[in-house]
Structure formats: structure tokens, C-alpha cells
Amino acid sequence: MLMSKLVGERTKTIPSEAVIKSHIMLLKSGFIKLVTNGVWTLSMPAKKIAENIQRIVREEMDAIGGQECLFPVVMPRDLWEQSGRYKSIGDEMVRFKDRNDRDLVLGMTHEEAAVHFVRDSVKSYQQLPFMIYQIQTKFRDEARSRGGLIRVREFTMKDGYSFHETQEDLAEYYEKVYEAYFRIFSRIGLKNFIAVKSDTGMMGGSIAHEYMLLTDVGEDTLIICSECDYKANMEVAECQPRINGYEKLLPLEEVFTGAAKEIKEVSSFLGGTSQKKIIKAVCYNLKGDTGKTVLCFIRGDLEINESKLKKVLKSDIIPADLLGTNIIAGNIGPVGIEESPNLKIIFDKSLDNCINMVCGANKEEYHLLNVCIKRDFSANEFLDISKVNSQDFCPKCGAKLKINNGIEIGNIFQLGTKYTKSMEMKVLNREGKEINPIMGCYGIGIGRAISAIAEEYADDKGLSWPMSVAPWKVYICALRADDQNIFLKASDLYDKLIKAGVDTIFDDRLASPGFKFADCDLMGIPIRLVISPRSLEKNIVELQKRDGSLKEEVPYEMCVERIIQLCRG
């Protein structure tokens, strides 16, 4: 490729919403260009990086028996009705009508298409297990796209679907994918990543893992044990039971607390009572059933984990509308309040064995002191609906937990029979019994992988690509390209490198050395080759690696060989 012809605007003007380094540098280098909110055009170098990532993904998927197919972007409503997701998925799915008024959707994931593809032809356990996958464009109408290619609406994704006779077989295959994903992320150059247990969300199923690049700018919160291998996404993270110290029971008392409603205000009104000694109340409505209020009690220093709460309720939730109820916001407490068809009460585990607590008196301007469970109210059970925090301890080994931010770069799910059951895919198992195959599904976003690599490697000068995914391995800077001798020698090296299979970009522009070096650094090409009047005089070229690990002079004649060596790593 000739740099003079490369399309893509290298620019210094960056919009203010670009705050993380991968986003900034992908824009500055002209690798991506926004078309509309969450929808991007990839320039040639970005597309080359995507292809390099996809090649690695394909190799690893094929190595574990994956069959690459292609499912459509546009699907009929009917398919999604069969799985029940036409209704259960909200605004993030695009729905439209064709010219004959038939309902279509844009695929955001392809479980339905995968089951549709195989359910007529796979009829026997002998055809199981198998895994089909694709690398295809998807569209998810995200409310907030952000971070360049990190959270977008249109994206290219590798999504795989495996089908099994038994749960054991799925578990075994899941392990293979789990390992393959580690190989993929390592091969594309990521270093600081982990797999964490995660929530299965709208996918259904039970066991799931997310692969996370650890970085301060990640929007996911991860809980990681400082000692053992326990790692989980905040949504599912657990911890050791919190200990509530033993105290002598004191008599129940009602106190005037005036306008103090928030935990902090109550604590301060009461002269600095510890937040751990206050019972916090949080109310929700079930989504689609606003007549029912869910009232959650939790220790005042903790937060509700809405993912866990949704699982407990088996329903989506929205902030409660308390109008028309007799609940007094800011003064809610568990004493004297009863469950009813319109009111569900849930106690978090953190309240188990609490004594002498502060809580709302269910009366404007008043709280209760010294509230004790069992004595003052009853709780059927205590459920885990809290967020783990950095004060908590590992549920596995008891060591201190750390909190990290991360960017999700991949996910794997054990789906179970959610789709094969609803879509009526049946095979005969080895006992001759009709069963619904058990599925797993496995995703990697290609664009997000580009951003994740950029995020891990970029520095103040720009991007920096690992050799395995770099758009070009070598950037030839011809200084004084107007000098015919220089130009000819540089062209000669360019041709030789291309012939040797080394993907190379040749900066043939009439521009200053500083300008060329800056573009080379900004674009993050791993090896810079400088040829100049000075170097030609000495019959050498200068080689330098973008990561700073090498700077050397190589005889002109040895240069191609040396570069091949460096590319091999």
C-alpha cells in the first residue's frame, strides 16, 4: 500500500465525547469514521485488523470442530415468536415491515436462526455434538453507544452454537471453547484479560462466563479474589456472609427524624450512627405489572444488585411508583408492614441476625431505633440481592476481594434447552427417546476486540498493534522521497517485502521526516524502516520497533531477511 493513496483522515480534531485512549487514537489515525450514532465505517487498516482477528478466530473455532455457516441479518418475526423473544426483548431489537407488510427483525444474536437451520435435518444423537458458527453483521439498538467500537449499535460478531445430547457432553465441549477463547485472546495480543462467571441475562441458561480485558476505563465491574481463582462479574458475584456483631438487645423506640430520609441523612441526624446499623428500603415495580410493588430491605451500607433481584423475581423490574400505595418513601421500615397480593417483601442476607437497627417507622418524620428481627418483625427467608464491594471476602477462600473494571471481549453460555424446547427441535438419544438437544452459545465481537487491543497498547503517540493483527507489519519511511535514488531503493525494498509476504506500507509522500514518523507512530505499525540519504551513504536502513524494544541499523542487503525474522517474533 502506498501511503499517498491511503484513504482515512489522520486528524487532530477529536470530538469531546471521545475520552478513552482507544477511541481517541482510532479517530486520530482515521481508522474509523462515525456514520451515525453507534454505526461506523472501518477504513482499510481497521478492516485489515478485523480480518486478522477473524482469521485467528476461525482457526481456533475450526480446531474445535466448528463449521462456519452464514445466517441472515434479517429474519422473520415468526422465528422469534417461536422462541418467545419477539416479546421478551425490548427496544434494542429493530423491527420493521417489508413491502408486503410482513414483520421482520434485524438479528442481534442468532440462536433462532441456528435452531431453524438444523432442526429439520438433525434427528439422531449420532449427529451430535456439533458446533456451527458465523462471523456476521449484527444490529442492537443500544440506548447509549460509547467508546468508539466498544459499545456500538452495528457490529461484526463471531457467534457459535453447539448442540449436545447430554449436559455432560455440553460441559465437556464448553471447556474446550473456554480454552479456545484463551488462545484467541492471547493470539490477538491481549495480555491483561480474565474469564469471570457472569449472568445469563436474556440468553437464558445457567452457567456463563465473560472474558474481560482489565482496564480502568471498562464499564463492567468485576470482583476478583486476591488469593484464589474466584472471579465474577458484579452481576453474579457473591461473598462470605457479612458479620453483624453481637450486642445486647435494647428496647424498641420511635424517634423524630424530621426531613432525614436518605441513609446518610438519617445517620447524620442520629449523630453519626453507622450506616451498617440502618435498614435501607428500596422499592421496585415488576415490569409490565405496575400494580405490584416489591419492597427490598438491605443493610444501609450495601447496594441492591438488580441482576440478582431479577433472578429472584424471575421478572424485569423498574423503579417503583409509590403513588396510590400507603408506603411512605424515606420512612419505610419492616416493622408493622405485611406482604399482600400487591406487596412482596424481600430481605437481603445482610440483615440476617441484625439487632438494634435503625429503620423507617412507616410514618412521616419518624424512624425506629433498636429494631431486632424476630422480636419486632418476622422474615421468612433472607436472599442474596446485594452487590459485593471491596469490604467483602471471597465466597470460596475467604480472602479479601478486589474490584476491577473491565471491557467484555467475549462470552460463553450454557444455554440448556431454552431454544430447542421452544422451537421444537427433537432428536432421538441413544436410548431411542426423543429429547431436545442441549445448547451452548459463544460470542466474540470483532470490533470490540480491535478497541480492546488498541486500549491495551496505545500510548501518547498513538496506536500500537501486536504483530499478529497489525494492518501492516512494516512502514517504510523514505526520507527525501523526491531524491530519485532514495525513491528507487525504497520502492525496491517495498517490492521485495511484498514478494516475501510481508504486508508493508510505503510512505512515498513528499513530507518531512517528523510528519512521517508521527503518522507511523499514530497508526501503530510494529516495524518502522527508515531509508534516507544518510543511511544510503552507509548502505544501511534503520529499523525500529513501535514498542521501543528494538532500534538497529541493518545492511541494505540483509534488511528483508532481518524483517522476516522480526515478524516471526
Add this chain to the structure above:
Amino acid sequence: MLMSKLVGERTKTIPSEAVIKSHIMLLKSGFIKLVTNGVWTLSMPAKKIAENIQRIVREEMDAIGGQECLFPVVMPRDLWEQSGRYKSIGDEMVRFKDRNDRDLVLGMTHEEAAVHFVRDSVKSYQQLPFMIYQIQTKFRDEARSRGGLIRVREFTMKDGYSFHETQEDLAEYYEKVYEAYFRIFSRIGLKNFIAVKSDTGMMGGSIAHEYMLLTDVGEDTLIICSECDYKANMEVAECQPRINGYEKLLPLEEVFTGAAKEIKEVSSFLGGTSQKKIIKAVCYNLKGDTGKTVLCFIRGDLEINESKLKKVLKSDIIPADLLGTNIIAGNIGPVGIEESPNLKIIFDKSLDNCINMVCGANKEEYHLLNVCIKRDFSANEFLDISKVNSQDFCPKCGAKLKINNGIEIGNIFQLGTKYTKSMEMKVLNREGKEINPIMGCYGIGIGRAISAIAEEYADDKGLSWPMSVAPWKVYICALRADDQNIFLKASDLYDKLIKAGVDTIFDDRLASPGFKFADCDLMGIPIRLVISPRSLEKNIVELQKRDGSLKEEVPYEMCVERIIQLCRG
């Protein structure tokens, strides 16, 4: 790949709408599966063929300096408003709203996206020319999808866009693409294809070519000279002026013709008057302006070419509604009828110099005889609005023209400045003047190429793939795969072939020889390798080519080497 695990239903049940051989065989082999009208899932072998085609397309595009990018499937209305196509394109473009009520479209072509991508960064003629291309999913809401992958709604397409300073530069580059397309179609194995001049339709621009696979089942009609290199799509095909013999002028006469209205009826009513001697009238309305009638006169043996007529009118047309006009359908003639603001009259070239013609008398049940232009009515000009037919002669060399059917497999357009002008892309030319770059655009549908190859090669037994695009090069039939010795030898060959880089599928199923041979033929794998108790006894394997050109026994030890030879050549 193991045949026992290959997903995709090989079936004998073919729906009745599948009538052409590529469609039937792609279904029978389980290579494609319908998801909804015009929307397909590609199984692994079809996806492999697509990838092989795409690789060849990429190589040829890169060889002429193409830069592969990726434009989005989903685009904002705004972009298409800029080019004017949001309005000018009809129902075939999918439009929908996102969660914030903003209008989006699904891309059916990407001129807008290409201009959007480069217009801010390309500012000087020094950056020209360049060509950017992508291979991306598109959606076009076709009214009638048909023929498997031939006419679909969702498809993968390579679309390229070049930008030039001058028309000469575009013409020069266009020639390069023209040649590259010949190389592409040859390399993917097509033989019986040609390039024809074509209409530019909704793309705008002037010069365009379509690449056509010649086949009786094609839905396009092509005009080809029997002697010289003249070739054109029916929409734009021209011919030598038709000769109307000299006769003595006879006096104008009005005759009663009763219910005879169609050309055939009038001819027969008048005792067999040649259709060449009758003036045919055809009426249209301008689309979106039904107050205006367009009245076309043409020689009775010819048909109106609506594509040419649209160009003349610079407007889309619909069949005329004559209610409320004083035009008498079936008895229309040019004598005594005048153009007006509501009536436009067009004469086809075929009427130039006609004498003693029959035409309608503009009066129920009457026609005129011996009508002569100049004497009986006046025509300002004669325009070419006729369809060429097999009676016509080559406009270039005068030889007889042939009519062929074809499937369009690619197209190239000289677009001009339609998009750079409307979308305000400006660069400074070498005189320092601001100009709109001149564009070309270049498309190849990947799925349609699969169908075209299938159509050209398939026979009664099934598909047959050229080596360059075959999903697997070798199909190992292990007969008596339950014999451990056979199975081990076959597996050994399979491993060796894979290691040697020969893409191979191994039929490891416990099935009869006939069953395996049939699947191998149906799937169209170029080389069949049979290993059986009989062949092992002789220490050989049997090799056979799908195209019937080879059948031989090869010593077991020589087999891999021989296959590599066959794959190369």
C-alpha cells in the same frame, strides 16, 4: 471435515418453485436453507465456496489498487437525503425508525457511504485516483425473489467505488476494472460469460457494463452480434435503422374496422396487412404526474423499450389511465392529434419515411389507410424507443443480431459526479480549481456467483465445482468404514491431505457405497477418492474426477502426491 458431522440436510424433497438446476441442486445438497422469502442461511460448504470466491475477488481488487473498507449495513436517512435517493428509490429500500424515532435505512448499495467516508479527508487531486471497496451484507426488498441465490433480498456483495480527477482518468481505470472482472469470473470457473453495455438505471451516470452468464434460464435478454464484438443488454441495445420500402403514395382513406383494436386484429380484419404497415400506439403516464399522457407511435411489428423511453422522458412511467382524456384506446392514430400541455407525442425511428400505413382514426370502429408522414401529419423528430429483435441488424457492423438469455453476475458503472455533486465532495484539481471528483462503481454479488457457477456446471447427479472454488477438493469415500483397517487407512490419508493443505472431507459414515457416491456427486466435490477392502488388497486407491475427465488407480503411497498434482492443474 467429517461427513458424519456435516450439518445441512441432503434431501430429495424440493419445493415446486425450484425450477432451475442451480436452485434445485443447492437445495438437494443442503447447501442453502430458506429462512424467509429471499433470505437464506448458507451451510458450511456454501460458505466455503463464498469465501473462495471472495478471496479471488479480493486478490483482483487489491491488484488494481483497491482498498478494502467496511461500510455499515444500517445508515441514517440524512445521508440518502443528501444524494436525493431517499425519495427517488421506492419500496425496495427498507426504512425504519430507531428507539429515538430517528429514520434509518438498510443499505442496498453504498455510494452515499463511500462519499461520506472520504469527502472530509480527500481535498486534493494528489490523493486521486483511489478505489475503495467492501464485501458486505445488503438488503433489497425485491418484489419477486427467485432461483435460489440468483434473485434474493439479503445478499453479500463486493461493491467498489473509485474517485477521479478527470473523465479520462475514470475511463482508464474503468478499463482496468473491466479486465479485472474478466479475470475474476474466469478464475472462479465461469466460461460462458460476456460483458454487455447496459443501462445505468437508478445508479445515475452514462457508460455501464453488465457481465452476463449466458444461459437459457437467465431472466435478462441480451443482444449479441453474430459477427463483431457488439453486445448489449436489451434495455440499451440498438440496431441498424429499419428499412421501409419505397411505394407510390396512395390517397388517405377511412375504413370501418369494427371491434378490431389490437395490431393482430386490425391486420387480420384488413385481410392480412403486414404488421410492419400498421402504426402501433402505446400510452403511458409519467409516474407521479398522472395528468400528463405520453403517446408513443411505433411500427406495428416492434415493441416499446421502456428503458429507452424513460431516458427520453427523464422520468419513470406507468401504464396510462385514459379515463378523462379524449383518446380512444384501440383506435389511436397520429392524424389529427396535437401535442398539448397534457399530451406528449413521441415517434419511434422505425416510422421515419413510412408511407401508406394503417393507423387508428381517433374514432371508435375506424382506422385510416395509406397514411403518409409529411402529407397527413407532422413529426418533429424520430427517437429510438424500440426493442431490438432477432430481425434486426448490428448497429456496428450490420450483421445479423442474436438474442440470448443471461444471468447478471456483475456490473460496472461510470457514475460521473452525481454523488460527489449532490453530497458536496470537492477537491482542488491541478489547476487549483474546486471540482467534484468523478466516480465509478463496481459490483459483484457473491451469492449470485455461487448460483451462476452451479448453473453452469450442475448435471443430473448434482452440483460440480471448479477446483478454484470447491468447498472441499477431495471427498474420501471409505467403503466398509466399519472395517478397522479401512477406517485407519482412510483416516491416515485424510490427515496427510489436510497436512498437505488439501481441503478434504472424509465420509466416515456407516453407509452403502451407492449412498456415499451419490452424496459425493450431489455435493460436487471435484476429486473422489475411494478406499475399500478390494482397493486395499491391491494397495491402491481409486481416484475419479467429478467432471468425468479422469478415473484411475493410484498406489496408496503415491496418492497424496497425485492429488496435489490434480489440485494444481
